[in-house]
Amino acid sequence: MQTPRFFRLVCAGALILATAPVHTALASGGQPASSDRRPEYPAHSLAGAYLAAKSAQLAGDLSTATQYYSQALSLDPKAEELQQDALFAFLADGRFEEGVELASKLRNSSEASKVARITLGVDALRHGEFDRAIKEFDIPNLSDLDALLLGHLSAWAEVGAGHVDEAMKRLDGLKGVAWYPIFNDYQRGLMAAYAERQGVARQALSRVLNDETGARTSADAYLAAAEALARIEARSGNRDAAIAALDKGLALSSDYDPLVRLRERINAGETIEPPIANVRQGVAETLYILGQAVNRGEGQQVALLYFQLAHAAAPADSLLLVALAGIAERSERLDLAISYYSKIPEDSALRRTADLQMGLDLWYSKKKDEAKEHLNQALKRYPRNLQAHLALADVLSADKDYQGAAKILDEAVKLIKGDSRSSWNVYYQRGIAYERQGKWDKAEPNFKKALELVPNQPQVLNYLGYSWVDMNRNLKEGLEMIRKAVELRPNDGYIIDSLGWAYYRMGRYDESVEQLERAILLNPADPTINDHLGDAYWQVGRKREARFQWQRALSGDPKPEAKDAQRIAAKISKGLDQASNDARSNQPPANTPAGGAATATTPDKPSGDKPAQPDK
Template sequence: MHCNQLRSSHMMSDRLVSALRLTCGTGLFATMATCAALLAGTSPAAHAAPQAAHTAVNPARAALPKLELTDDILFQVMASEIGLQRGLPGNAFRTYIALARETRDPRFAQRATEIAFTARAVDQALEGARLWSEIDPAAAAPRQLIQSLLISTGQWDEVEPVLAAQLNRAPPAQRGAAILLLQRTLSRSPDTAGALGVLERLTVKDRQLPETHLALATARAANKDNAGALAELDRALALRPHYEPAALMAADLRAQENPEAAIASLRAYVQTAPASIDARLALARLYLASERVDEAQQQFEALRARAPNDARVALALGLIQLQQKRYREAEAELQRYLKLAQASKMDADTAYQGLSQAAEEQRDYKAALAWIERIDDERLATATQVKRAQLLGKLQRLDEAQAIFKELGEETANIDDPERRAAMQASLRQAEVGMLLEAGAIDRARARLSALLEAEPNQPDYLYELAMVEERAQRYDVMETLLNRFITLRPDDRQGYNALGYSLADRNTRLQEALQLLEKATQLAPEDPYIMDSLGWVKYRLGDLQTAADLLQRAYDKSPQAEIAAHLGEVLWQLGRRDDAKRTWDKARRLDDESGILKRTLERHGVVLPE
């Protein structure tokens, strides 16, 4: 169907009547608005493209052809938009591309590009953007989108000359900043090796600039070449000894392998640049991570002395103190930040989150709720509402809490992307069930999941989550039935084998069956620390203490969790390594002093850890 082909008015009227019948009800007004928007030079908001495609949503009027809105064009636009509403973006894309080629109107090419981008059809999005740019060479948006798509798909031969031209347009005084911007642009690609290669080639004559080496270091780190990244950072600091970003990144990389080396390098930098606030903060964090509290405190005092009215310092100190569970000090710093931030109109929401967390961890749930309700950043709206519901649950205001989750669940229906919608619904459901279990409302949690299962009896996620509720209720026969159904439906999912195997091991029953289940889980995910923990636990139950200790140590090294540490300490105790066991349990307490399994373990052995 082509818009320049003549149609009889009778035939077109019949087709338009058919199209209108299709749109009656929910889609008519949206579809008519789309037609009007396209011919007015704007884009339909319901199918918005990325920012790059919106920077020039009104193509230059001088470039637009004189186009009559014929019945044929109107029909094709309406049919395409109806197809979009019914989940058929491919047909809509092809129609708009054909219209753009026939009419040479950039608005149709733009719409085709938006549809393809929203559908994550990269090849079609490139086709649309290229046609858009061909029709309207003055428009910046399609060129930006083409570049972004080429980078994201690693089409380096085509995009590298474009990036070289952009870099060469930078004035000499701004070339270093342009190289750092280039690296950030390239970092959007999953092909980190290809991105590094482009950066190396385009900056081959810029090695006298410290920014070049910082950019190369960042690219090498993204490519998992920490040694190469550190070598580049050393070159950057040789060229500019007080180059703070390079010093901070070098310390961060060294800390992953050798915290003491990181401390030494950052301490040396602070001596040469004593006014660096960020370097002192980073050094204080490293000291705390290494449990060198006195030296960390010295840095805190130096920061307060050097920047008593710097809001950033107050916020950073407050968050660090919160991380260390020094709640009074954290609250004082965060309150001080709020006063300083108010004068300079800085964001307060991070401090509100910190103050809410401090109150919650001190079990002052009313105060925590009051702080969280002061957050007004729309970007944090969902997370804030979830936290409100969780705090209401801790206050036993369960009807209010569940009402929030219900409202949030209804809002997810507006998410266009099916995968994202399903992930959000799962996160909200799990958060609601977790809130109910923490509140001791097992019957409510069971009712919530049972209602979902009644509607979808073979939905594996509901089966698994209900099994965890029944495990909490110690209804183990029901739990095992649900988990076996889950395993039947998802035989390649490690969760079912791990959950059932661990439950049997923890109850010290049917240990050979537990071992088989956990060996199967290990085959499916050999590096999963939680499965290592479960397998270590069943080995302990079977009396293979050294193998258990080795597995649990590996699990803890991969994921320092209080429950894993409690298990590891138990095995070390049975091996006669009681001092090691106490040190391990002390680490567990620092991670989570409310851990039920840790408390039960300590009580069983009559161990009282020093404060």
């Protein structure tokens, strides 16, 4: 079985912010909230509206949740517990003005005071009320992350008020935590550049770029520092120094579009904008950079809050729009993700990323024809871009148009310069496209080239190793490749299934059962693994269990393809031996295993990887 190669956008669990517990006792009566949006199915009571809001929130549907919260608030605008839950939901859904209205009521709340005051402070900065912002950010008993965030926001408020020296003193006071320096130096560089203190800015940003450990702390801050320093140098006429700064960033992420685009503009002699044009942009950058630092696992809840606050300060910021789209994708709100991408300006360095990811999101939204058309147009717009080729090839392969995918990937290989490790996936995908057309003489060299670039790439080891075993070639080497892949990915049920099925193909049924039972524990609903385990059980005499696994293969979700479902049903009805004999007499398809179970097909979803951007 070949390993599924697509990247699932769906993250485990619902995307929700840390709200207060559900409260069952709420008083009724009061005035309506500010929003006039109404849910599709209005609740008929306060309890109904509240429970509907919580249910939608737990499901990650923040838009519906906020509509029900608005209805609940219209019934009881004074219930503090309700206001707290609604505040988090409104902010997470980007309804900042309504969040500000609630924050003003919760400023002294024991549960929501911190978030309320941060919201009010950001609102003050948006309106140029810098002294008020500083007062709101003066919050006691802070965590290390909160202390850094509020220290930076307060420093930007000082800059806005014209107190640059006070801003620098605030940054000086943020110390004692090992991971603070890169964030402090980056913000110092931005503030100094904005205040026309270019010497201070150069020193601070250079410290970021000269500290490789900082890049591991925050790749986003490191790349942003490279861009900021390059802009300062370019505006001062120091082209070589600007290119040197960009080179440091590109050494970390060679295809990072903001740096690639800036380099092109500097070489073309264009006028380069400053790193920060106003305090609002500085505030947004603070929230964005720290949001990216925690944007993983449970930290995504905090990151979403930071991103939405930043979006309120700088709604046209392209990096923020991409970040918000990414979180929307992980919570399966693909239409929302597409709407964020569509707002990215045409002249933005991230427009290409947006165009390609929109095409993938259209595919995941089951708009397959629209996705293919969108990505075809993107390829015409970016004919020399490797990621544009890969995105289109991805959806063509997922649509089982392997001939079309191979054609696109042939063109993609021509764009590769040298033997870059990062290009292994191009050869891997092209190998799959040729293998699926039955052109093994063209497929095999691509898999070998991918392994030449990245010798221990588990997906390639698994695919090539299994293919050899399936064709009864290079059995010892192929089996060792699959074992190595399992060693590298011990919790990958699909790769373990390949090992189990390789043992099956070699007649080592007891070992096959052992590995396939491991695989089914990791991927209990996969129809191919259930089918394989059923065959292995049959061969070791566990025929009742075999039929149970085949039935699971048919009844689970996802469903097997129609031709596979027919074959599995025959095994349930007649047993493996008779079904295999019938299949052989009816001219079985090429490469069908002796036991009658077809090898796995490439999944009908593209990889979904964001094109050429650092891990956010």
